Amino acid sequence: MTTAIAISGVDKIFPTPNGTVVALKDIQLEIESGQFVCLLGPSGCGKSTLLNAVAGFSLPDRGLITVNGKPVTQPGPDRGMVFQEYALFPWMTVAQNVGFGLEIKGTPAANIRTQVSALLKLLKLSEFGERYPRELSGGMRQRVAIARILALDSPILLMDEPFGALDALTRRSLQDELLRIWSELGKTVLFVTHSIEESIFLADRIVVMTYRPGTIKRDIRVDLPRPRDSAAPEFNQLKRELSELVLSEQALHEAAERLALTTD
Amino acid sequence: MMGWFQRFKGVLLILVVLSLWEAIVMLGWVNAKILPPPHAVAIKWWEYLTPQQPYDPESGNRMDWLLSGELIQDAMGSLYRVLAGFVIGTVLAIPLGLMMGASPPAYQLCNPLLQILRPIPPIAYIPLAILWFGLGNPPAIFLIVIGAFFPVLMNTIAGVRAVDGIFLRAARNLGASQATIFMRVILPASTPYILTGMRIGIGTAFIVVIVAEMIAVNNGLGFRILEAREYFWSDKIIAGMLSIGLIGLAIDQAMSLLNNHLLRWHRGLEH
Numbered sequence: 001m002t003t004a005i006a007i008s009g010v011d012k013i014f015p016t017p018n019g020t021v022v023a024l025k026d027i028q029l030e031i032e033s034g035q036f037v038c039l040l041g042p043s044g045c046g047k048s049t050l051l052n053a054v055a056g057f058s059l060p061d062r063g064l065i066t067v068n069g070k071p072v073t074q075p076g077p078d079r080g081m082v083f084q085e086y087a088l089f090p091w092m093t094v095a096q097n098v099g100f101g102l103e104i105k106g107t108p109a110a111n112i113r114t115q116v117s118a119l120l121k122l123l124k125l126s127e128f129g130e131r132y133p134r135e136l137s138g139g140m141r142q143r144v145a146i147a148r149i150l151a152l153d154s155p156i157l158l159m160d161e162p163f164g165a166l167d168a169l170t171r172r173s174l175q176d177e178l179l180r181i182w183s184e185l186g187k188t189v190l191f192v193t194h195s196i197e198e199s200i201f202l203a204d205r206i207v208v209m210t211y212r213p214g215t216i217k218r219d220i221r222v223d224l225p226r227p228r229d230s231a232a233p234e235f236n237q238l239k240r241e242l243s244e245l246v247l248s249e250q251a252l253h254e255a256a257e258r259l260a261l262t263t264d
Numbered sequence: 265m266m267g268w269f270q271r272f273k274g275v276l277l278i279l280v281v282l283s284l285w286e287a288i289v290m291l292g293w294v295n296a297k298i299l300p301p302p303h304a305v306a307i308k309w310w311e312y313l314t315p316q317q318p319y320d321p322e323s324g325n326r327m328d329w330l331l332s333g334e335l336i337q338d339a340m341g342s343l344y345r346v347l348a349g350f351v352i353g354t355v356l357a358i359p360l361g362l363m364m365g366a367s368p369p370a371y372q373l374c375n376p377l378l379q380i381l382r383p384i385p386p387i388a389y390i391p392l393a394i395l396w397f398g399l400g401n402p403p404a405i406f407l408i409v410i411g412a413f414f415p416v417l418m419n420t421i422a423g424v425r426a427v428d429g430i431f432l433r434a435a436r437n438l439g440a441s442q443a444t445i446f447m448r449v450i451l452p453a454s455t456p457y458i459l460t461g462m463r464i465g466i467g468t469a470f471i472v473v474i475v476a477e478m479i480a481v482n483n484g485l486g487f488r489i490l491e492a493r494e495y496f497w498s499d500k501i502i503a504g505m506l507s508i509g510l511i512g513l514a515i516d517q518a519m520s521l522l523n524n525h526l527l528r529w530h531r532g533l534e535h
Binding site: 058069074076079081083085087088090091107132133134152 | 530
């Protein structure tokens with residue numbers, strides 16, 4: 001197995017009016033190509049910060065991130081990002097959104113058309129190509145965002161709480177969809193979530209992060225066979241274990257929030 | 265019955281106002297020289313609209329004759345000035361606004377000067393416009409350029425600054441160059457603001473043209489109502505004012521159609 005993402009000695013510090021916040025402290029993480037990794041933790045634990053650093057949106061203050069051996073210096077289509085807010089361009093139709101990355105690459109229009117229609121089919125969006133994003137539900141929009149990223153054919157997918165704003169049933173069906181695509185296309189996935197259940201359902205490996213400074217608390221392999229059954233005893237055993245890890249960090253997060261409010 | 269009333273109640277109000285107006289003049293409550301009754305205005309309007317000479321097949325084609333009425337010639341003169349000034353003002357304002365919105369150094373450089381110039385009403389430029397350009401279309405168009413420029417500029421700047429950062433991140437993630445981001449993301453994302461600015465700008469242009477015509481030129485709707493005052497033709501003044509109102513409404517409707525067409529993706533659609 002080759003290493004897709006290597007993160008070593010990464011620090012990230014944010015200045016705030018009340019002093020600096022150490023969002024990430026000495027993060028070491030290696031992700032093998034083809035692996036599905038979830039970053040799990042409460043709000044403010046730096047999991048999105050780490051994802052944004054890998055995406056190249058906000059580079060670390062110290063340390064090195066390499067993707068397929070190359071240091072990350074800026075965002076790029078080799079690391080497709082799916083945002084919680086979908087971030088579809090509302091002035092483009094679904095098909096134009098999905099084809100935009102190909103258009104940027106300079107792909108001929110005829111090839112764009114065939115690739116876009118294949119992707120729309122893969123994500124069960126074929127009838128919606130000419131619609132505008134505002135006409136679609138949240139789940140549909142996120143399918144479009146996933147298709148837009150798959151069009152780049154990037155080996156790595158970065159997902160920032162992509163299903164966080166969806167209702168439970170829609171989330172569940174998109175999780176199934178994502179696993180199907182992942183196993184079909186063999187992508188490396190780095191997936192940020194604060195849902196324990198979601199991480200167990202999806203991941204090969206769950207990285208639990210601590211609340212400020214953001215460090216790696218535990219790195220757990222999930223060997224349960226797929227498709228995973230959330231009612232199985234092994235699933236629940238793992239869920240209990242993760243709950244303890246995450247809830248103690250959540251308590252720190254809440255205490256810090258209370259403190260910030262009372263000292264205001 | 266109720267549905268009929270609901271649909272036409274706006275028209276009904278207009279008819280009521282016209283009847284009251286007619287009545288107070290007929291009853292002698294106001295001097296008809298000062299406020300002529302609506303039927304007199306309508307007659308004058310028709311005279312103003314229709315050709316002054318009878319049709320002569322020798323002298324030209326029928327279309328030219330039909331359009332030779334004074335009102336039509338005035339309206340075309342005014343519209344020409346409005347459109348010329350509006351197009352120049354918009355073409356100057358949009359690129360400058362995009363640049364100032366996207367680049368903080370450009371904003372810091374240009375903003376103080378523009379903030380000083382912006383509150384000066386276009387009308388205040390009249391003496392200078394006449395000094396610089398003399399009489400005729402050039403000073404009038406200059407004033408309209410000023411009137412249209414600032415609303416479009418300010419709204420374009422605001423539009424670029426309001427572009428959600430997530431669109432920029434998504435575009436960079438897809439590998440878009442700065443030029444692509446500008447043309448395919450920043451420009452369309454700020455279109456709702458730019459169009460709002462254009463709608464305000466053409467409204468201002470229409471106000472300014474009437475004033476400019478009262479001073480700098482000898483045709484156009486603004487000139488005509490001032491001329492009518494000198495002859496004490498109140499009916500023609502009112503006919504001219506109503507024409508200004510209707511043309512203004514038509515311009516605004518046209519802008520609204522353009523708006524709906526360009527923003528068919530936008531959630532704030534009116535229909």
